[in-house]
Amino acid sequence: xxxxxxxxxxxxxxxxxxxxxxxxxxxxxxxxxxxxxxxxxxxxxxxxxxxxxxxxxxxxxxxxxxxxxxxxxxxxxxxxxxxxxxxxxxxxxxxxxxxxxxxxxxxxxxxxxxxxxxxxxxxxxxxxxxxxxxxxxxxxxxxxxxxxxxxxxxxxxxxxxxxxxxxxxxxxxxxxxxxxxxxxxxxxxxxxxxxxxxxxxxxxxxxxxxxxxxxxxxxxxxxxxxxxxxxxxxxxxxxxxxxxxxxxxxxxxxxxxxxxxxxxxxxxxxxxxxxxxxxxxxxxxxxxxxxxxxxxxxxxxxxxxxxxxxx
Amino acid sequence: xxxxxxxxxxxxxxxxxxxxxxxxxxxxxxxxxxxxxxxxxxxxxxxxxxxxxxxxxxxxxxxxxxxxxxxxxxxxxxxxxxxxxxxxxxxxxxxxxxxxxxxxxxxxxxxxxxxxxxxxxxxxxxxxxxxxxxxxxxxxxxxxxxxxxxxxxxxxxxxxxxxxxxxx
Numbered sequence: 001x002x003x004x005x006x007x008x009x010x011x012x013x014x015x016x017x018x019x020x021x022x023x024x025x026x027x028x029x030x031x032x033x034x035x036x037x038x039x040x041x042x043x044x045x046x047x048x049x050x051x052x053x054x055x056x057x058x059x060x061x062x063x064x065x066x067x068x069x070x071x072x073x074x075x076x077x078x079x080x081x082x083x084x085x086x087x088x089x090x091x092x093x094x095x096x097x098x099x100x101x102x103x104x105x106x107x108x109x110x111x112x113x114x115x116x117x118x119x120x121x122x123x124x125x126x127x128x129x130x131x132x133x134x135x136x137x138x139x140x141x142x143x144x145x146x147x148x149x150x151x152x153x154x155x156x157x158x159x160x161x162x163x164x165x166x167x168x169x170x171x172x173x174x175x176x177x178x179x180x181x182x183x184x185x186x187x188x189x190x191x192x193x194x195x196x197x198x199x200x201x202x203x204x205x206x207x208x209x210x211x212x213x214x215x216x217x218x219x220x221x222x223x224x225x226x227x228x229x230x231x232x233x234x235x236x237x238x239x240x241x242x243x244x245x246x247x248x249x250x251x252x253x254x255x256x257x258x259x260x261x262x263x264x265x266x267x268x269x270x271x272x273x274x275x276x277x278x279x280x281x282x283x284x285x286x287x288x289x290x291x292x293x294x295x296x297x298x299x300x301x302x303x304x305x306x307x308x309x310x311x
Numbered sequence: 312x313x314x315x316x317x318x319x320x321x322x323x324x325x326x327x328x329x330x331x332x333x334x335x336x337x338x339x340x341x342x343x344x345x346x347x348x349x350x351x352x353x354x355x356x357x358x359x360x361x362x363x364x365x366x367x368x369x370x371x372x373x374x375x376x377x378x379x380x381x382x383x384x385x386x387x388x389x390x391x392x393x394x395x396x397x398x399x400x401x402x403x404x405x406x407x408x409x410x411x412x413x414x415x416x417x418x419x420x421x422x423x424x425x426x427x428x429x430x431x432x433x434x435x436x437x438x439x440x441x442x443x444x445x446x447x448x449x450x451x452x453x454x455x456x457x458x459x460x461x462x463x464x465x466x467x468x469x470x471x472x473x474x475x476x477x478x479x
Contacts, residue, residue, distance in 0.1 A: 012388065013398070104402030110451055200387040229375055230384035231401050238402020249399070252375040254401055256450065302461040 009044070009193060012101040012198060017187065018094035019085075021133045024094055025171050028054040030217075031139040032130060033176035034123050035070065037184035039060030039115070039145065042212030042240040043218065044104060044192040048096040048119070050126045052135055052177055057090050061175045068172040069181040074140045074189060081186045084179060094129055096122045097191060107239035110258050116146055124158060131159075137164045141177045142176045143170035192235075199233045201225075213242035257300055350433045353421065355439040359380040366445035368420065368460060370405065395453075396446065411444045413467040436437035 007015040032052040034197050039046055053061055064083050072080070098118065106113040123142065131137060140159065144166050145153050152166035167173060171181040192211060197204055205224070209217025220245065223233060228251045236243050299304070367385070389398040396407040418454050421436040438474075447460050456462075 012390075099397055105399060107405040167361070198388045200383040206384050227380055227384060230374065233384070234388060234399065243402075250375060254374070255372040256357075257370070258402070258450075286472040299469075302459070303466065304459050305463055305466060 007045075007097045007099075008194065008196060011099050011191070013099055013198060014102045015097045015099070016094065016129070017097065019088060019092050021092050021135060022053075022090050024054055024089060024090050025052060025108035026134040026136065027137060028056060029138040031055050031058060031138050031141065031176050032127065032135070032137055032139045033143075033170070033174055033178070033180040034126065034195040035143040035171050035177050035181035035184055036119060036123075037181065037188040038211070039119075039193075040213075041218075042222070042237050042242045043100065043208050043235055044195065045100055045188060046098045046119075047123045047184040047188040047191070048098070048126060049093060049180040049182075049187070050089065050095075050130060051084070051093045051122075051179035051183055052130055052137070053087075053176065053272075055138060058175065060087070061091065061179060062177075064175075066175050066178040066182060068169075068178055071172070072182070077186050077189075078184050080179075080182050084183070087306070091179070092130075092135070093180070094126055095183060095186060095187050096126055098122060099234070101234040103238075104234075104238040107237075119145075120154065122153065124155070127155075127159060127238045137162050140165070140169055141174040142166040143177050143181065144168055180210050195235050197233050197235065201233060202234075213240065223250075224247055226250055313385070319406045320424035339395075346405040348351070350458045352433060352435045354435055354437050357439070357440065357453050361419070361438045364420070364440040364442060368410075368445055369400065369409075370450040371400070371403075371427050398448070400448075405448040406451065406453055407446050409444050409446050410460060410464070413464050416467060418445065425426070 005015065030052050031054075032050055034048070034050050037047045037049070038044055058088075064080065064087065066080055066084075069077055077278045084093065098263065101120070103115070107115060127140060129138070137159075140162050141156065142151070142155065142164065142302055145168075148166040149224050150169060151165055155164040165174075170177040172178070192208070193206075195206070206220065207217060209215035209219075211218055213219070219242075222232070222236070223246065225248055231238060231247045232243060238244070238247075296306075320385070335360060350392065365381075365386070367381070385398060389396060394408075396409075398405050398407065418440045420439060420440040420442070422439045423436045425435065427434050447454070447458065454461075
């Protein structure tokens with residue numbers, strides 16, 4: 001449990017947690033599994049996990065009876081996580097906890113950074129971490145949500161000399177991926193359960209439900225903790241449509257200077273410049289404020305300064 | 312919020328910029344004001360009661376005039392590390408910096424408590440709070456000297472040079 005401490009210290013950023021690297025992983029050829037937990041929920045972090053062990057000891061991992069984390073209960077997952085800790089002489093793991101604030105900031109960035117790109121970069125970063133630690137990687141197995149072929153090509157190019165296998169449902173096919181999924185899920189559950197609010201909200205009801213937008217408990221919580229101006233505490237992923245829809249309908253409207261850069265760029269451009277064609281034919285049309293003797297000096301327009309004679 | 316600045320060189324009360332002993336002039340951040348009137352009085356006596364408050368210049372327009380849980384949501388999550396301030400608003404990353412009011416100026420927040428009945432009536436605004444620095448926030452970009460609000464502060468110096476008394 002102490003492993004989640006760095007994230008508890010600052011849950012607004014992305015954070016890496018890791019086990020010690022077993023000595024044997026630095027000398028023997030290893031396999032590595034990658035999986036994620038908490039991709040769908042509107043609440044809490046998304047956690048990426050890697051788990052690795054020598055290829056020669058893959059079978060022993062099977063004997064631990066690791067399985068797809070989704071088929072296990074919370075207690076079973078925690079028990080398996082303990083078991084993996086007992087196997088630390090040959091099993092290593094690392095996690096990247098992407099805070100909901102990191103997810104919101106990335107997805108709502110001026111130059112959009114979507115969840116797939118963020119996921120890929122996180123997975124790549126974790127594999128690189130294992131390599132940097134001297135783990136002799138020969139095989140990598142990845143669970144994927146998007147198209148597997150493209151992702152497999154991408155990873156193979158980045159990590160030449162490593163056999164990369166990307167498969168949907170890899171967490172039920174390869175024990176090393178199951179192990180990674182367990183680590184990720186345990187960390188995600190821990191982070192949500194022990195979420196420390198950075199906001200000064202007093203006692204907050206922690207009955208969020210599963211965090212999935214479809215869960216009535218999650219929905220009720222989102223309705224109850226909506227602030228009209230600030231929206232939500234940082235536990236919530238602001239980039240999720242569930243959160244955005246609620247803020248749009250029950251919060252105050254906020255305009256950003258890049259609001260129009262979204263899909264409807266053409267429409268917005270039209271709205272900004274919705275002059276009739278005919279206006280160009282009338283003598284007075286001209287450039288509006290730019291012409292005439294009342295033109296403001298660039299010193300003022302650059303600074304958005306205006307002379308005030310009334311309020 | 313607007314970053315409009317005026318400067319008054321004399322002692323007389325002209326519109327809303329004027330001199331009183333402690334304050335040479337004002338940076339005005341105003342809200343709930345309408346136009347089309349002749350004289351606007353600033354209730355000088357209200358300055359004494361005015362609270363010193365933290366002021367934030369946001370890189371977005373918030374369609375809200377009124378109280379907000381600024382300290383609970385905003386101040387509580389603001390990170391201030393090595394001169395670099397960061398915070399998120401509505402899930403977007405902001406980067407900020409403190410900006411002092413120009414020398415000799417004090418910022419005031421004005422509020423019109425009694426709306427005039429007609430265009431012809433004089434108007435009275437109260438100073439609800441004062442500030443000598445504010446925090447301005449950029450959307451994602453690092454605060455820099457080219458930011459408009461930083462450059463806007465040049466005006467007071469220029470204004471002084473243009474309108475100030477000519478020395479022999």
